[in-house]
Amino acid sequence: MTKIIYFDIDGTLRSEMNKVSPKTKYAIEQCSKKGIICVICTGRNPGSIQEDIKELPMxxxxxxxGCFVKYKNKILSEEYFQRDIVKKIIDVCFENKIAVSLESKTNIxxxxxAAEFYKNDFAKKIKHYNLQLQNEIYKDHKICFQDNMQAFEKENPNIHKICVIGQYGFINWLxxxxxxxxxxxxxxxWENSWYLELLPKGCNKGKAIHDLNQQLNIDRVDTMCFGDSExxxxxxxxxxxxxxxxxxxxxxxxxxxxxxxxxxxIYKExxxxxxxxxxEK
Known part of the structure; x- marks a missing residue:
C-alpha cells in the first residue's frame, strides 16, 4: 500500500510554461486527503522553489x-561542501575560463x-512566447542568470551544489x-558542452528518501515517486x-x-x- 509519494518539481509537478496544472493540484490534494504523505524531492535549493509549488499540500x-530535508516545518538535515573543496573547484574553473555555478541555501x-549559457538555454525554451509572457516565466523561474560571483566572495556562504559546464575533457578530468x-x-x-552536477559526498535524493522513510517508519515497499531526469x-x-x-x-x-x-x-497515473x-467534470 502506498503510504508516501515523492515528487520532483521541474518537468514533473510543473512546467515552466504552464506551472502546476489544475489536475496535478487535484491529484496532490486527493492523495493528502487519503492520508498519503506527499513530499517534494527536488534539485532546487530551498530559496528557488516556486510559489505555486509552496501552495500544494505537501x-x-x-x-x-538531497542536501536539505524538512518535514512538517522541522529541519531534519543540512549538508554542505567543505570550503576548501569549493575553493579548489572555483579556482580551476576560473583558471580555465569554465562555466561554474554555486548554490547556497538561499542563492545561486x-x-x-555560466550566466550566459543558462540564459541562452532558457531563452530558447520560451522564444515562442510574447515578451510579456516571457517576463512572467522568468519571474516564476526564480533564478537570475547573471554574473554575481562578487556577491559570493562578499557573502561567503556555505555551498551545497556546484555545477560545471565545459568540454568533455575538462569535465571528465574534474x-x-x-x-x-x-x-x-x-x-x-548539454547542447555542444558537457554538464557536471556535484553534491557533498554521500548526498543524493535516494539517500534523503531512505533516511526520511526510516524516521517516519515507512518501508520501501510503501513508497512511490515521480521524476523526469537523470x-x-x-x-x-x-x-x-x-x-x-x-x-x-x-x-x-x-x-x-x-x-x-x-x-x-501525475494525475493520469x-x-x-x-x-x-x-x-468529476
Missing part, C-alpha cells in the same frame, strides 16, 4: 538534490560563462580529480514504484512511464493505479 521537502551564484570528495549527481552532454535515478532506485514522466532515458530504473507534465501525467478517483 508534508515535507527534500531540496538541494554564477560566473559570466569528476575523476574530485571523486573521493564529492558525489557526481549528473554528468551528461538526477532522479537515485530517487527511483530507492522507491518501490518509480514513475518516469514520458522519459525513456529512465526506462531501466522506472516501474512505468506516464504522460508528460504538460499532459497531466494515479487514477490508473486507483490511488485517486477521477476528477
Amino acid at each position: 508534508s515535507g521537502v527534500i531540496s538541494g538534490g 551564484y554564477m560566473n559570466k560563462p 569528476s575523476i580529480e574530485m571523486k573521493e570528495k564529492i558525489s557526481v549527481v549528473q554528468m551528461r552532454q 538526477n532522479d535515478i537515485d530517487m527511483m532506485k530507492e522507491s518501490e514504484i518509480a514513475i518516469a514522466m514520458n522519459n525513456n532515458v529512465l526506462k531501466s530504473v522506472a516501474s512505468s512511464i506516464c504522460e508528460s507534465v504538460e499532459d497531466d501525467g 494515479l487514477v490508473r493505479r486507483k490511488i485517486i478517483q477521477p476528477e
Whole structure:
C-alpha cells in the first residue's frame, strides 16, 4: 500500500510554461486527503522553489538534490561542501575560463560563462512566447542568470551544489580529480558542452528518501515517486514504484512511464493505479 509519494518539481509537478496544472493540484490534494504523505524531492535549493509549488499540500521537502530535508516545518538535515573543496573547484574553473555555478541555501551564484549559457538555454525554451509572457516565466523561474560571483566572495556562504559546464575533457578530468570528495549527481552532454552536477559526498535524493522513510517508519515497499531526469535515478532506485514522466532515458530504473507534465501525467497515473478517483467534470 502506498503510504508516501515523492515528487520532483521541474518537468514533473510543473512546467515552466504552464506551472502546476489544475489536475496535478487535484491529484496532490486527493492523495493528502487519503492520508498519503506527499513530499517534494527536488534539485532546487530551498530559496528557488516556486510559489505555486509552496501552495500544494505537501508534508515535507527534500531540496538541494538531497542536501536539505524538512518535514512538517522541522529541519531534519543540512549538508554542505567543505570550503576548501569549493575553493579548489572555483579556482580551476576560473583558471580555465569554465562555466561554474554555486548554490547556497538561499542563492545561486554564477560566473559570466555560466550566466550566459543558462540564459541562452532558457531563452530558447520560451522564444515562442510574447515578451510579456516571457517576463512572467522568468519571474516564476526564480533564478537570475547573471554574473554575481562578487556577491559570493562578499557573502561567503556555505555551498551545497556546484555545477560545471565545459568540454568533455575538462569535465571528465574534474569528476575523476574530485571523486573521493564529492558525489557526481549528473554528468551528461548539454547542447555542444558537457554538464557536471556535484553534491557533498554521500548526498543524493535516494539517500534523503531512505533516511526520511526510516524516521517516519515507512518501508520501501510503501513508497512511490515521480521524476523526469537523470538526477532522479537515485530517487527511483530507492522507491518501490518509480514513475518516469514520458522519459525513456529512465526506462531501466522506472516501474512505468506516464504522460508528460504538460499532459497531466501525475494525475493520469494515479487514477490508473486507483490511488485517486477521477476528477468529476
